[in-house]
Amino acid sequence: xxxxxxxxxxxxxxxxxxxxxxxxxxxxxxxxxxxxxxxxxxxxxxxxxxxxxxxxxxxxxxxxxxxxxxxxxxxxxxxxxxxxxxxxxxxxxxxxxxxxxxxxxxxxxxxxxxxxxxxxxxxxxxxxxxxxxxxxxxxxxxxxxxxxxxxxxxxxxxxxxxxxxxxxxxxxxxxxxxxxxxxxxxxxxxxxxxxxxxxxxxxxxxxxxxxxxxxxxxxxxxxxxxxxxxxxxxxxxxxxxxxxxxxxxxxxxxxxxxxxxxxxxxxxxxxxxxxxxxxxxxxxxxxxxxxxxxxxxxxxxxxxxxxxxxxxxxxxxxxxxxxxxxxxxxxxxxxxxxxxxxxxxxxxxxxxxxxxxxxxxxxxxxxxxxxxxxxxxxxxxxxxxxxxxxxxxxxxxxxxxxxxxxxxxxxxxx
Amino acid sequence: xxxxxxxxxxxxxxxxxxxxxxxxxxxxxxxxxxxxxxxxxxxxxxxxxxxxxxxxxxxxxxxxxxxxxxxxxxxxxxxxxxxxxxxxxxxxxxxxxxxxxxxxxxxxxxxxxxxxxxxxxxxxxxxxxxxxxxxxxxxxxxxxxxxxxxxxxxxxxxxxxxxxxxxxxxxxxxxxxxxxxxxxxxxxxxxxxxxxxxxxxxxxxxxxxxxxxxxxxxxxxxxxxxxxxxxxxxxxxxxxxxxxxxxxxxxxxxxxxxxxxxxxxxxxxxxxxxxxxxxxxx
Numbered sequence: 193x194x195x196x197x198x199x200x201x202x203x204x205x206x207x208x209x210x211x212x213x214x215x216x217x218x219x220x221x222x223x224x225x226x227x228x229x230x231x232x233x234x235x236x237x238x239x240x241x242x243x244x245x246x247x248x249x250x251x252x253x254x255x256x257x258x259x260x261x262x263x264x265x266x267x268x269x270x271x272x273x274x275x276x277x278x279x280x281x282x283x284x285x286x287x288x289x290x291x292x293x294x295x296x297x298x299x300x301x302x303x304x305x306x307x308x309x310x311x312x313x314x315x316x317x318x319x320x321x322x323x324x325x326x327x328x329x330x331x332x333x334x335x336x337x338x339x340x341x342x343x344x345x346x347x348x349x350x351x352x353x354x355x356x357x358x359x360x361x362x363x364x365x366x367x368x369x370x371x372x373x374x375x376x377x378x379x380x381x382x383x384x385x386x387x388x389x390x391x392x393x394x395x396x397x398x399x400x401x402x403x404x405x406x407x408x409x410x411x412x413x414x415x416x417x418x419x420x421x422x423x424x425x426x427x428x429x430x431x432x433x434x435x436x437x438x439x440x441x442x443x444x445x446x447x448x449x450x451x452x453x454x455x456x457x458x459x460x461x462x463x464x465x466x467x468x469x470x471x472x473x474x475x476x477x478x479x480x481x482x483x484x485x486x487x488x489x490x491x492x493x494x495x496x497x498x499x500x501x502x503x504x505x506x507x508x509x510x511x512x513x514x515x516x517x518x519x520x521x522x523x524x525x526x527x528x529x530x531x532x533x534x535x536x537x538x539x540x541x542x543x544x545x546x547x548x549x550x551x552x553x554x555x556x557x558x559x560x561x562x563x564x565x566x567x568x569x570x571x572x573x574x575x576x577x578x579x580x581x582x583x584x585x586x587x588x589x590x591x592x593x594x595x596x597x598x599x600x601x602x603x604x605x606x
Numbered sequence: 607x608x609x610x611x612x613x614x615x616x617x618x619x620x621x622x623x624x625x626x627x628x629x630x631x632x633x634x635x636x637x638x639x640x641x642x643x644x645x646x647x648x649x650x651x652x653x654x655x656x657x658x659x660x661x662x663x664x665x666x667x668x669x670x671x672x673x674x675x676x677x678x679x680x681x682x683x684x685x686x687x688x689x690x691x692x693x694x695x696x697x698x699x700x701x702x703x704x705x706x707x708x709x710x711x712x713x714x715x716x717x718x719x720x721x722x723x724x725x726x727x728x729x730x731x732x733x734x735x736x737x738x739x740x741x742x743x744x745x746x747x748x749x750x751x752x753x754x755x756x757x758x759x760x761x762x763x764x765x766x767x768x769x770x771x772x773x774x775x776x777x778x779x780x781x782x783x784x785x786x787x788x789x790x791x792x793x794x795x796x797x798x799x800x801x802x803x804x805x806x807x808x809x810x811x812x813x814x815x816x817x818x819x820x821x822x823x824x825x826x827x828x829x830x831x832x833x834x835x836x837x838x839x840x841x842x843x844x845x846x847x848x849x850x851x852x853x854x855x856x857x858x859x860x861x862x863x864x865x866x867x868x869x870x871x872x873x874x875x876x877x878x879x880x881x882x883x884x885x886x887x888x
Contacts, residue, residue: 244760297763350761
């Protein structure tokens with residue numbers, strides 16, 4: 193098995209008499225999105241600063257590709273750390289430089305590229321980050337969301353192999369928060385870097401994370417996938433996850449996965465009408481095209497509206513829904529058969545096509561080409577079950593039976 | 607007699623310790639201050655040494671030119687004003703004093719030598735410390751507390767090379783030039799007040815200025831200017847760079863106090879260094 197890209201072995205850090213990290217052990221693997229979760233002030237940022245070398249452990253070892261950083265020669269260590277980039281919680285943009293100058297700075301100072309080449313790369317990043325109108329502005333003239341995007345663009349402009357994100361979504365509204373996470377996920381897929389996030393945005397970060405590390409009481413108490421975290425039995429779950437995760441998801445207003453589970457366990461156990469229930473799995477297809485054409489914020493707005501419309505249509509008749517993945521929703525309809533659900537779906541599609549999708553894009557569209565036409569599909573699959581035990585397989589069956597129920601063409605002209 | 611919490615007298619050995627501590631406390635405080643002062647001095651010396659080494663790294667020229675513009679060119683007006691009025695006051699006071707002993711002819715000598723050897727370098731350095739030095743400390747201090755310097759570290763840009771070296775290099779270039787400007791305008795000021803306003807002989811004034819000054823005097827002035835440049839730039843950069851490590855305050859307040867400390871310390875060190883350099887060169 194490949195050694196972890198970064199590994200902590202019994203790392204301890206103290207600030208005066210206060211121990212912030214106590215014998216921390218963790219592994220971060222190449223090409224994955226790893227998220228470190230924990231309450232505010234639990235030492236997440238301190239942990240991240242150890243990875244990039246801004247802080248040094250009092251005890252323990254940090255290994256990079258299986259080799260301790262302390263035993264590396266100066267050049268080797270510098271080369272290892274040079275593969276990393278860091279996005280600060282408060283952005284740390286240079287306030288006396290424009291956005292363009294900020295993003296160009298690492299290229300100008302650490303490479304021998306010609307000015308024309310630097311400008312080309314910076315302009316490309318600015319366009320990808322939807323900051324074209326703000327290129328000549330100073331950070332103080334930008335909104336919080338734009339500052340985050342500028343910091344993200346600066347972190348990625350050198351094409352790093354490892355990017356560390358310290359609370360990349362703090363202080364953002366739900367749409368922007370998910371847009372930034374979506375941007376990180378898209379860039380990670382596109383450029384293949386290893387991403388390490390520090391966040392307490394639960395459950396939003398689950399949608400983009402391959403692995404979760406839970407920092408609790410100065411140590412890492414869990415390492416695994418978001419799915420494995422669901423079955424993790426530890427005081428951390430009650431004290432941290434349940435306190436950070438509301439009953440409803442911030443972006444869509446749908447039930448959180450935990451509340452969704454509670455609801456179906458209570459309702460489906462009542463077994464009225466013979467205990468039959470139906471499950472609908474919705475997927476918004478071609479999100480990458482959508483993002484490319486209209487931007488991340490517009491894509492998150494589409495997801496938000498989809499959630500709102502699902503809740504509006506199915507909540508009114510006793511259904512309850514949750515978001516399973518970034519662009520996938522599950523609705524459980526107790527006491528409903530397949531024929532009823534199909535009829536409800538038709539109403540839902542008509543309404544969503546007529547009202548829900550209108551105006552999506554908003555601000556993002558004005559940055560795009562003069563004529564923007566986005567086409568995307570909504571898939572839905574239905575399945576019926578009787579026993580609560582088999583709900584996962586019923587959801588799986590609905591997913592398998594998904595077919596295109598609507599193709600929405602969104603013509604937007606400037 | 608020392609008493610314990612219950613008001614009972616302590617044993618002799620127990621009672622002696624608090625007394626010893628009370629007596630030694632002032633010395634302990636002096637000792638702590640001395641240790642802190644000497645460690646800061648050592649750290650400043652290393653800071654200066656590393657920053658000077660990094661002046662000669664690539665991509666420094668444009669940054670040094672930018673800093674020359676800020677520290678040097680933008681200080682020209684204030685130096686002209688201070689130099690002019692210093693020279694005029696000297697002309698005025700010296701003429702009246704010399705007239706009492708009938709030595710008005712020595713006015714040019716007095717004004718020129720005072721300015722070139724002492725007042726020029728000292729006042730120029732104090733004015734730059736007040737104008738540019740304070741701004742340097744505040745700028746670097748804010749960059750420190752807003753994690754911009756940490757950001758440079760994470761981008762593998764050496765903060766000493768990027769922020770400090772150009773400022774030290776620019777100071778070393780700007781201070782002697784501004785001192786020369788101060789000297790010239792000061793001598794002109796002495797001419798205006800002594801010759802044009804009070805009636806001293808113009809030819810004598812200019813002749814005495816020309817003949818009384820030797821190259822040694824000019825060199826001494828320039829050496830002082832370079833020493834002051836190193837002191838002001840190092841103190842101001844150091845105070846800003848380590849503003850986050852102050853024990854008396856945090857955040858914006860720390861930057862404010864660092865700026866005050868930088869200016870005060872620069873001025874004091876300029877005067878101390880002036881005495882030391884003068885005594886060495888005389």
